[in-house]
Amino acid sequence: MSETIVLEPVAEDRAASLLSVRIGWRNLWRNRRRTWLTTGGIAFSVLLVMFFMSMQFGQYAIMIDSATSLMAGQVQVQSSRYLQDSRFEDTIVEATPLIRLLQENRHIVSVAPRVEAFALVSADERSFGAQILGIDQAAELETVRYVKMLKTGSNLAGPDDAVLGSVLARNLGVAPGDEVVVLGSGKEGGIAALVLTVVGLLETGMADLDRSLLLAPLSTVQAGFGLGDEVHTLVVRMDDLSSSDRVVTQLTEQLPDALTVRAWQEILPELKQAIAVDKIGGQIMYWIIMVLVMFSVVNSFIMTVFERTREFGMMLAIGMRPRAIVAMLQWEALFLWVIGTAIGAGLASLLIIWLHDVGIYMGEQMEDYAKQFYMPARLYPGFSREVLTVAPLAMLVGTQVAALIPSLRIRRLRPIVALRTT
Amino acid sequence: MSDVVVRCSGISRTYQEESVPVQALQDVDFEVCKGEFISLAGPSGSGKSTLLNIIGGLDRPDKGDVEVAGVKLNDLNESELSDLRLQKMGFVFQAYNLIPVLSARENVEFIMQLQGVSPAERASRATAVLEQLGVEGMADRRPGELSGGQQQRVAVARAIVTRPVLLLADEPSANLDSATTRELLEMLRTLNETHGVTIVAATHDPIVMSYARRQVNLRDGRIVEDKQNEAA
Amino acid sequence: MPFKLLLQLGWRNLFRHKRRNFMLLLAICVAVAGVVVMNSLIRGFQFDMQEAAVANLTGHVKMLAPGYLDDPNIEKSFTLVKDWQPHLPGVELEGWAPRIRIPAVIMSERETRGIQLVGIDPARENISFLDKVELAGDMLSDADDRRVVIGKELARQLETEVGRRLVIITQGIDGRNREAGFRIAGTFDADGKGLEKLFVFTGVTALQNLVDAEVITEVSIKVVSQLDESLAQQGLADSFLDLDVLSWQQLEPQAAAMFVFADSAIFIWFLVMMGALIFGLMNTLITAVMERIKEFGMLRAVGMRPRAVVVQVVVESTLIMLVGVVSGTLIGWLLVLWLSDGGIDLSAYAQGVELAGMRSVLMPRLLVEDLLLVSSLSLVFGILAALYPARRAVKINPLEALRR
Incomplete structure (x- = not known):
C-alpha cells in the first residue's frame, strides 16, 4: 500500500466562495428581528455621527469664511518687524506698486491697504483711546464686511470724514455731524492731529471693534501721521479659501524678506484652535457612540454563533474548512454593514440636504454667543469628505472585527463536540 | 486486500468526561470491506459512536492505527482530515443534517461546490441523485418545509452525490417513525446492493440492525459480537 | 409568583450566557461611563464659564x-x-x-x-x-x-x-x-x-x-x-x-445662554447614548426570551401568570442594567478622578478656548444629583427596553411551546 497521501487539494473555486456569500446573506434573514435590531444600531450610529459631523464641519467652513471676511481677510501682508513689535514705524514702504503686484495674482480678488494707529480721540471734554484705521473705502468694501455694518449715517466720502464704532461714539457722546479730534504720535515722534467729522457709526457686534474703532480715509491718516506711500497691513481677499496656502507660499517667495505673508490660520489662531478643540470633542463623542454599537454587533454575533454551533459542527464534519465558515460570518457582517450604513447614511443625507437649506435655529440667546465664534444664529449642516467617509469606514472595520471575535471560536470548534451540543 | 475500505488495528480512545476518564474504545480491531452494510449497535457509552467518528476522521484514537481507502489517518493534519471527509466520506446524522438556509437541491450541490465540481456537472448530478431517492419534487424547498423522512432522504442524497467510498450514518432513524425508517432503509439497501455503496450505521434501532448484512455489537468499548445477518 | 423567586431566577439567568451578558454589560458600562465623563466635562465647562463670567x-x-x-x-x-x-x-x-x-x-x-x-x-x-x-x-x-x-x-x-x-x-x-x-x-x-x-x-x-x-x-x-x-x-x-x-x-447674557445650552447638551448626550445602547439591549433580551420559549411554556403550563412572565423579563433587564449602571458609574467616576488630577490641559488652544469663555485647564465636575439622575434614568431605559421582549414572552402559548 502506498504511503503517499492520495488526496488532491480541494480547488477553492469562485463557486465555493460565492457559496459563503449566499449562505451568509440568507442566514441574515433567519432571525429577522435580530438582523433589524443590529442594523438598526448601526444605522442609528451612522446617522448620528454623520449628522453631528456635518453640523460641525458645515460650521467650520462658515466660521472661517465669516471670520476672515469680517475684517481680517484670508491673507495678510505686513512688515516682519511690525508683526513682531507692532510699532507704528514698521510700515510697508512703497505700498502702491506692491498692491498692483498682488492684484496680478489670479487667485487674489482684492487688496485693501490699511494704516493702523492708536490715538486719543476727543469730543468736547471727553477723550478715549481708539484704534485708528486709515482705509481705502472702495478696496475695503470689496475685501471685507465690517465696513458695511453701518448703524447710522454713511460711509467715508470726503477727506475729513470719520466712521466710529458705536460704543466709542456713545462713550464720546457724539453722533453723525459732530466733530472729533484725533491726537496721536506720528512717525519719528511727531505729533499727529486730525480734526474729523463723524459721518457714520459702525455696529459689528464684536465688542472690541465697536468700542475702539475709528475709520478715516487712508490718505488723510497717512498725511496726518507723517507717512508717505506707506501702510501697515495689506488685507487680501482670495477667490477661494483653499487657495490661500498656495498663494502664501507663492508670495513669500516673490516678496522681499522684510515682508511676511500670513494665511488666516496664523492671522486668527484662536479660530484654528477653537476648531481643533471642537474637533477633538466631537471625535471623543463619535468614538464612544461607535464603540457602543460595536458591542451590540459583537453580541449579536456571539448569539448567532452560539445558536448555530451544531450547524457549524455538521458543516465541519462533511468537510467544510473552518476558514470557509469564518468567511461566511464575515460576509454576514458585511451585509449587516451595507444595510445599516445604507439606511443610516441615507437618512443622514436626507436630513442634511433638508437642513442645508432650512438651517437649525439655535435660539435668540445663542445668537450673541455664536457671534463670538463668527457663527450665524442658524446652523447649516454641510457635506465634506470626512462626513461621508469616517462613520461608514469606522463601522465597516468595526463590524468585521465584531464578527471575527466570536468567529475565533470556530477555529477551535471540534465537529464531534459541536454536533453533540443541543 | 484491495476490497478493504477501512482497517482499524488496536485502537483505544479515552475521554475526559467532567474530569473523569471514560474508556470509550479498548484495543479494538475492525475492518470494513467494500460493499458491506454494517450496523454498529450497543447501549449508550458502548463506544459505537466513537468508532464511527474515528472511521470518519472526525476523531482520533489515542492508540492504534486507522486506514481509510489506503490512507493512514494518523498521518493527516486537521485540514487533510477535513479534505478526506469531503472527498471520501458521506455523512448522515440524526438531526440538523441540512443547512437550513439552503434548498434541498442547494444542500446537495453545496458539498460538490466545496469540492470544486463544475456548475453543469453539479446540476446534473444533483438532479440525478434527487430523482434516484424520490425527492426531486422537493428540490426547491428548504429543510424547514420538508418532513423528517424527506429531510433524511435529502441528507442521504447529499452524502452519496460525491460517490464516497464510505457512507457513515449516526442514528439515522432517531427522529423518524418506523414506517419512514423502513422507507429510508429500503433506499439504503438499494444503494448498497445495486450501486455498491459501503454503509456503516451506528444505531440502537432494531429496524436499522435488521437491514444490515453484518451486525457488530459493542459493549464497554469492545466488540462483543460480529456476525453476518443472513436474514437481510 | 413571589417577587423574590423572580429576582432569583433573573439573577441566575444572567450567568447562563456569560459571554453574551458580559458583552452587554460592557456596552452598558461604556454608555454609562461615557455619559458620566461627558457630563462631568460639560459641567466643568459650564461652571468654568460661569465662574469666569462672575470673576470677570x-x-x-x-x-x-x-x-x-x-x-x-x-x-x-x-x-x-x-x-x-x-x-x-x-x-x-x-x-x-x-x-x-x-x-x-x-x-x-x-x-x-x-x-x-x-x-x-x-x-x-x-x-x-x-x-x-x-x-x-x-x-x-x-x-x-x-x-x-x-x-x-x-x-x-x-x-x-x-x-x-x-x-x-x-x-x-x-x-x-x-x-x-x-x-x-x-x-x-x-x-x-x-x-x-x-x-x-x-x-x-x-x-x-x-x-x-x-x-x-x-x-x-x-x-x-x-x-x-x-x-x-x-x-x-x-x-x-x-x-x-x-x-x-x-x-453676561452670553455666558448665561451658554449655561442653559450646556444643560440641554447633557440631556441630548444622555439620550444619544441610551439610544445607541437600546438596540443591543433589546437584541439580547429578545434572544433570551426566544431561546427560552420552552421554559416559559413550561412555567405557564405549571401555572405562572402572564403578568409574572412580564415581570420576569423586566426583572432580568433591570438586573443587568443595575449591574451595568453601577459598574459604569464607578468606571466613569474613576475616569473623572483621573482627569481631575490636574484637569485637561487645553493651553495649546488657549486663544481658542478663550473665545468660548473657558479657561485653559478644563476641570471635570461630577455632581451627585447628575449621577443619581443618570443612573435612575438608565434603569428606566432598561425597563422600557424590556417591554417589547416581555410582550413577546407573554404571547407564548404553553402547549405550542412544549411541543417544540
Whole structure:
C-alpha cells in the first residue's frame, strides 16, 4: 500500500466562495428581528455621527469664511518687524506698486491697504483711546464686511470724514455731524492731529471693534501721521479659501524678506484652535457612540454563533474548512454593514440636504454667543469628505472585527463536540 | 486486500468526561470491506459512536492505527482530515443534517461546490441523485418545509452525490417513525446492493440492525459480537 | 409568583450566557461611563464659564447707577454711607467689593492704549479673578495706593515694565479730563489675554482723588451658594431703590445662554447614548426570551401568570442594567478622578478656548444629583427596553411551546 497521501487539494473555486456569500446573506434573514435590531444600531450610529459631523464641519467652513471676511481677510501682508513689535514705524514702504503686484495674482480678488494707529480721540471734554484705521473705502468694501455694518449715517466720502464704532461714539457722546479730534504720535515722534467729522457709526457686534474703532480715509491718516506711500497691513481677499496656502507660499517667495505673508490660520489662531478643540470633542463623542454599537454587533454575533454551533459542527464534519465558515460570518457582517450604513447614511443625507437649506435655529440667546465664534444664529449642516467617509469606514472595520471575535471560536470548534451540543 | 475500505488495528480512545476518564474504545480491531452494510449497535457509552467518528476522521484514537481507502489517518493534519471527509466520506446524522438556509437541491450541490465540481456537472448530478431517492419534487424547498423522512432522504442524497467510498450514518432513524425508517432503509439497501455503496450505521434501532448484512455489537468499548445477518 | 423567586431566577439567568451578558454589560458600562465623563466635562465647562463670567469683575449680583451700562462714566456713580455693609439676612456672602470702573487712555513713552481703569480696595478683591492671577511685582497695598497693576499683555504692548511710569487720562466728575502719572506696582498674568489688555487697577481712594469725587460706580457681590443669588438680588434691590441691581445672567447674557445650552447638551448626550445602547439591549433580551420559549411554556403550563412572565423579563433587564449602571458609574467616576488630577490641559488652544469663555485647564465636575439622575434614568431605559421582549414572552402559548 502506498504511503503517499492520495488526496488532491480541494480547488477553492469562485463557486465555493460565492457559496459563503449566499449562505451568509440568507442566514441574515433567519432571525429577522435580530438582523433589524443590529442594523438598526448601526444605522442609528451612522446617522448620528454623520449628522453631528456635518453640523460641525458645515460650521467650520462658515466660521472661517465669516471670520476672515469680517475684517481680517484670508491673507495678510505686513512688515516682519511690525508683526513682531507692532510699532507704528514698521510700515510697508512703497505700498502702491506692491498692491498692483498682488492684484496680478489670479487667485487674489482684492487688496485693501490699511494704516493702523492708536490715538486719543476727543469730543468736547471727553477723550478715549481708539484704534485708528486709515482705509481705502472702495478696496475695503470689496475685501471685507465690517465696513458695511453701518448703524447710522454713511460711509467715508470726503477727506475729513470719520466712521466710529458705536460704543466709542456713545462713550464720546457724539453722533453723525459732530466733530472729533484725533491726537496721536506720528512717525519719528511727531505729533499727529486730525480734526474729523463723524459721518457714520459702525455696529459689528464684536465688542472690541465697536468700542475702539475709528475709520478715516487712508490718505488723510497717512498725511496726518507723517507717512508717505506707506501702510501697515495689506488685507487680501482670495477667490477661494483653499487657495490661500498656495498663494502664501507663492508670495513669500516673490516678496522681499522684510515682508511676511500670513494665511488666516496664523492671522486668527484662536479660530484654528477653537476648531481643533471642537474637533477633538466631537471625535471623543463619535468614538464612544461607535464603540457602543460595536458591542451590540459583537453580541449579536456571539448569539448567532452560539445558536448555530451544531450547524457549524455538521458543516465541519462533511468537510467544510473552518476558514470557509469564518468567511461566511464575515460576509454576514458585511451585509449587516451595507444595510445599516445604507439606511443610516441615507437618512443622514436626507436630513442634511433638508437642513442645508432650512438651517437649525439655535435660539435668540445663542445668537450673541455664536457671534463670538463668527457663527450665524442658524446652523447649516454641510457635506465634506470626512462626513461621508469616517462613520461608514469606522463601522465597516468595526463590524468585521465584531464578527471575527466570536468567529475565533470556530477555529477551535471540534465537529464531534459541536454536533453533540443541543 | 484491495476490497478493504477501512482497517482499524488496536485502537483505544479515552475521554475526559467532567474530569473523569471514560474508556470509550479498548484495543479494538475492525475492518470494513467494500460493499458491506454494517450496523454498529450497543447501549449508550458502548463506544459505537466513537468508532464511527474515528472511521470518519472526525476523531482520533489515542492508540492504534486507522486506514481509510489506503490512507493512514494518523498521518493527516486537521485540514487533510477535513479534505478526506469531503472527498471520501458521506455523512448522515440524526438531526440538523441540512443547512437550513439552503434548498434541498442547494444542500446537495453545496458539498460538490466545496469540492470544486463544475456548475453543469453539479446540476446534473444533483438532479440525478434527487430523482434516484424520490425527492426531486422537493428540490426547491428548504429543510424547514420538508418532513423528517424527506429531510433524511435529502441528507442521504447529499452524502452519496460525491460517490464516497464510505457512507457513515449516526442514528439515522432517531427522529423518524418506523414506517419512514423502513422507507429510508429500503433506499439504503438499494444503494448498497445495486450501486455498491459501503454503509456503516451506528444505531440502537432494531429496524436499522435488521437491514444490515453484518451486525457488530459493542459493549464497554469492545466488540462483543460480529456476525453476518443472513436474514437481510 | 413571589417577587423574590423572580429576582432569583433573573439573577441566575444572567450567568447562563456569560459571554453574551458580559458583552452587554460592557456596552452598558461604556454608555454609562461615557455619559458620566461627558457630563462631568460639560459641567466643568459650564461652571468654568460661569465662574469666569462672575470673576470677570461681575460677581453674582452687582449694583450700578442707572444709565451706567449705556454710558459707563464717572458721572453715573453713587455713594455708600460710611462703613456700609450689605445687610442680607439668610444669605451667606463670600464677599463684596466697591469699585470705580471707568474708561481711560493709558500712555507709555512709546504707545497709547484705551483701557478700563478700575479703582479697587485690594483687600476686598478676593471675589474676582485678581485673587488668582500670577503677579510679577507687587499687588496694590490698600485703597489708597497710588500705583497701578496692569496686565502682562498690556505691558508688552506698551513696552513697559514694573517700576516704570505710565500716564493715564480719564474724565473727572466735572467732565474735564484729568491726567496723572502712575508707577507700575506689578503686572498680572490672567488666564486670558483679553483681561490683561482690558483692565488697569489702582487704589479706589486714589482714583477718587483723581476724579475729585468720593463716589463709586459699582458694588459687586458674590454669594457662597448659588441658590441665594436671587435672594441677594432681591434684598439689595429693596434697599437701593435708586440703583440698578443686576444678576450675572443679566450682565453676561452670553455666558448665561451658554449655561442653559450646556444643560440641554447633557440631556441630548444622555439620550444619544441610551439610544445607541437600546438596540443591543433589546437584541439580547429578545434572544433570551426566544431561546427560552420552552421554559416559559413550561412555567405557564405549571401555572405562572402572564403578568409574572412580564415581570420576569423586566426583572432580568433591570438586573443587568443595575449591574451595568453601577459598574459604569464607578468606571466613569474613576475616569473623572483621573482627569481631575490636574484637569485637561487645553493651553495649546488657549486663544481658542478663550473665545468660548473657558479657561485653559478644563476641570471635570461630577455632581451627585447628575449621577443619581443618570443612573435612575438608565434603569428606566432598561425597563422600557424590556417591554417589547416581555410582550413577546407573554404571547407564548404553553402547549405550542412544549411541543417544540
